[in-house]
Structures are given as structure tokens and as C-alpha cells.
Amino acid sequence: MGSQGLSHAPLLLDDVYGARERIAGTVSRTPLLRFNVDETPARIFLKLENLQPIGSFKLRGATNAMALVDRRDLANGVWTASAGNMAQALAWVARRLNVPCTVVVPDHAPAVKLEAIRRLGAGITPVPFAQWVEIFRTRTFAGLSGLFVHPFSDRAVMAGNGTIALEILEELPDVDAVVIPYGGGGLACGIASVLRGLKPSIRIYAAEVETAAPLAASLAAGRPTEVRYTPSFVDGIGAPVVFPEMWELACQLLDGSIVVSLRDVAEAIRLLVERNRIVAEGAGAAPVGAALTGSTEGGTVVCIVSGGNIDPDKLAKILGGHLP
């Protein structure tokens, strides 16, 4: 899976300040809350992106990407490849702007997720998985001519994500470390770009799940490395590979990847409900699980709770002490 030589120049702070202005009326400035558990390895804070409309940080990138394009150029609509949060985010923004939206989904995507996308007014095109994955590389799909918003490998999307870092630094300037779930890398690289620019000494960690941790493997090997991927209830992150153009950014910007078990993630989800009264999905809880391992070292650590879109029955199982 080549990248056709695509390379992302590092994000500029101006890109992110611009994104902030563009998304201000649409996207929520989310709370930064102390994790309500005593005796943790560090002072842990939670950046609650699960409170965004549609329950995910993806709204920031989707909004910025669409805002950068002239209204006339949106006449052909927008589209993306996602079965999850980017699909909902793009559909939500498109509906607000009265722009047609199409989402290309893998044909095994759960009905519940498709229903959520449909309710937001987007059209759905199911395709076989192999074909779907190709879209991340080619950024094209037969018959779709509108603006393609890549879920992660896109400067405008990453700039939108980077606005999270601005908010953190404003509210908690003495932050020592940040832990960010790593799926495609758009969130981690967007946030890390800003943090490196404004507070170079800060420690920045990716959080991955043991069932699919390609970044950790790649960092250990010193080059993009494919891993075996096992599906789990953590469906927002976890891929067999690190995309090459994201790898370049990630290895420059991040200090490492902390890999947690499914049990760690489930425990974090449970604690977040019971102690902080918030709902996080697996990907959103992974950074908290990572911080609880002590691998971030001490000081003030902010965990990006990236989203809250977890199936109610999976949540119920986890709260009952089981692994879905």
C-alpha cells in the first residue's frame, strides 16, 4: 500500500489559529476535567471531546476542511470513507451547510452506525472492504466528484484537530504530558504539531490497543511495520498499518506509544462513568488506561477522551465488569 509519494509538511501554527477561527461557531470548546480517582501515577486530566455534537473530536477537522472551501465548490457535495465518527462528523457539518454528503462504508459496517449516519442526512455507499481501504490511498471513488475529506491524512483535518492543543495550553499551561489515541494518526499529529511549536519540552504519547498497535511496532522497528489486526470493541482505533505519510510526522512529533490491553480500556471506561459520570468509547478511554499504567511518568498529564460513541450493550457489559 504505497502513498504515491504523499508527504505532509509539518502543520504551521497559523494553520491551527486559522482553523480555530473557522470552527468557532460550530464546534464546542470542551471541558478539561480532573480525573476523579485518587492515587494515580500522575495528576490526570481529561479533555472531553466526547461531549462534542455527534460525540467525537472529528467534528473539528470536518468543519475546518469544509470551511476552507468556497461555497460554490461545495455544490457537488462532500464525501468521505468511514463507518464511524468521521462519517457522522462530516454528515453533521454538511447538513448544517445544506451540502449533500455521501459516505463510503465497508459493507460489513454495523447497522447501528449506518443508521446514525443516515439520520444525519448522508447517503451511504457500501463497498467491499479491500476496495474501501484503497480510498485512503487513492482519495478517489468512481462516481463521486465532490470534496473528499480524508479522515486523518489531511492538513485541514489535522489543523482542526490541533485546536484541541490550543485549548489545553490555555487552560493548563503547566501540562507535562499529553496522551492521544492513535488510529490513523490525524489526532495525534495535529495536536502534537501545536504542542511542539508552543511547548517543545512537553512529552507526547500515542495510546494504542494491544489488538492492533502498528505505531508501537513501527517505532520499535524504525520503519512502518505491519501488524496482525484483531477486531475488538475498540473500533475507533486499531489498524494493521501506519500510513507512510503519517509515519513521517508521527516519528518526528511523538515520544512513544503506550500499548494497553482491552482490560485496561474496559477498566478506564468503567472508571470514567463511575467517577466522572461521562461516557467514553474504547478509543477515548485508551489514553486514560495508558496514563494509569504509569508509563507517562509523573506530573500533569492530559488524556484526550476522543469520543463517546460506544454501543449501549457493550457499555452495559463493561459496566457489569465483563469484556464485550
Add this chain to the structure above:
Amino acid sequence: MIRLEDVQEARLKIGPFVSRTPTFTSRTLSEQLGTHAYLKLEMFQKTGSFKPRGAFNRMLRLTDADKRQGVVAWSGGNFAQGVAYAGQQLVIRTHIIMPEYTPKNYLEATQGYGAEIELVPSAQAMLDEAEEYRRRGRIVLHPFDDPFMMAGNGTIGLELMEEVPQLTDVIVSIGGGGLMSGIATAIKGLKPAVRIWGVETEGADAMAQSLQAQRIVHITPTSIARTLGAPYVAQDALTLAQRYLEGVTVVPDREAVKALQVILERVKILAEPAASCTLAAAERLRDHFGRDRHVVLVLCGGNISVDDVCSFVRDHP
């Protein structure tokens, strides 16, 4: 009767001990209600409800002799945790009388903060026992009919005026009236044009009944919103309600449960029925709002166990 100055003074006093909770602009609920909707997230307060604000303001006034004696409190809900937590932080012994049927999560949390718990068979037994301690000269804290509690609660109003200066409406739930009293005093003291809407649930509507009768009416609470289940409202609360409230909206438990689900599924926050009822009321009051108004829903707490959430949803389809 408390005044704005009492709330402002309370803020200085309790500042080091309580959290300043976020006021979150909810685009989801704004769309749903057709207005600008904001959520004051008191479930993020220490102990999971707003009660520490009043508890600290009261307990910080105790003399050294009082502190050595320790305090007695009675509560089937959030006040117990508020007092227990304040006692732990201020190193004051707390003895809390609670009904036997208090949910396990409340009992465990209260004990977790180091309080001594005394279980009694009923709400009436709780009041009788409290009265007995008072007779014997112990300091007994009232959960809501106390000017220091009300002033402490009112600090929420001060925060709202700063966080949402364009505020036009506040929706607040009423148990004994302590929260409403503080918030109304603060907000009306600073911006009289703001409209304040009270909310209760069916089976916990002491204020609505008292406003109707124009005197304190005693009720037997039956609502699942247990933390709204005060048997009566404070006299000062009734006076302030008559003076300041646009009205009291009484919603059925079923609507409070539905609203809880909406907040859980769409905002990803766990609010207890005593808090989610404000959303149910906002739905009923939506014609009073609209695109030009800025409406804050005070979500007073999130102390509900997961088991209770499941059973409420099951029992109120």
C-alpha cells in the same frame, strides 16, 4: 433571608475547597430545543453533586469548639456525601443519619469520605433522630433550610453570570429549595431581567403544592428522583419562589428518565433524574425560548448507579 452579598462572601470562603464546574454550550440540545442551551455541569463537582458548596460554606463557620464536637446531618442523598466530604477535608467528624433504603452507592460513597453512618427505618425516623440529637445539644445541619447552605449554592449563580453573560433564562430543579434560593438570589441580584424556572417531578412537588396553597405543604415523596424528595420546602425558599420564579414545571418521572437517556446518549454525560428533569421541563417550556434566548439548565448531579439507570429505563418505557 439571604442576599447577594452573602453569596459573594460565600464564594470567597468556599473557593479553595470546591470546583468551578464547566458551563457547556450544547449544540445538540440547542438544536433540539430551538434555542441557545447551556448545561451547568454540577455532576463534575466534588462528590458528584452541587452539595459541597453549601456544606463547606456552613461548616467553615463552625467555631473550634463546634468542630471538635463534630456535626450531625440527615440525608438520603447527595447532602450526605457533601457533608462527609467537607468533614474529611476540614477534619471535622461527621455523623450522618440515613434511611435504610438509601441506595448502596450513596452509602458507600458517604462512608468512603470517612463519615459515621446511622441507618434508620424511615424518613420520619430520620427527622426524629435528628431532632433528638439537637435536643441533646449536638450541632445538626439541615440539608437545605439554612442560609449558609443557600448562599453556598448561590455561587453557581455567580459563575453562570460570568460564564454566560448573555444569559436570559435559568432552569433549576427544586427539592427543598436550597439550590433555587441561592441561584435566584445571586442572579436576580445581578441581572433582574433573567427569568428563573423551577422544576419538580410528580411525587416530589412540594414547592408546586406550596405555591398553590400559599403556605408550606408537607408531602410524602414518591418520585424516582430521590434527591428531589424533600418532604417540605424551606419557608425562605417559598418566599423566594413567590418573588422570583416564573413558575414551577412539574414533570412525570417518565419524562425525567427519557431526558436522562437523551443526555447520556447524545451528550455522553450521566445526569441523575433530579438533574435531567430540567431538560424535560425545557421541552415543555420551549415556546418561551427561541433563537434569541440563552437558557442554562442546571444539572445538579450525576449520582445514580448504573443499575438504577437500567431499571428506570426498563420501568419507564
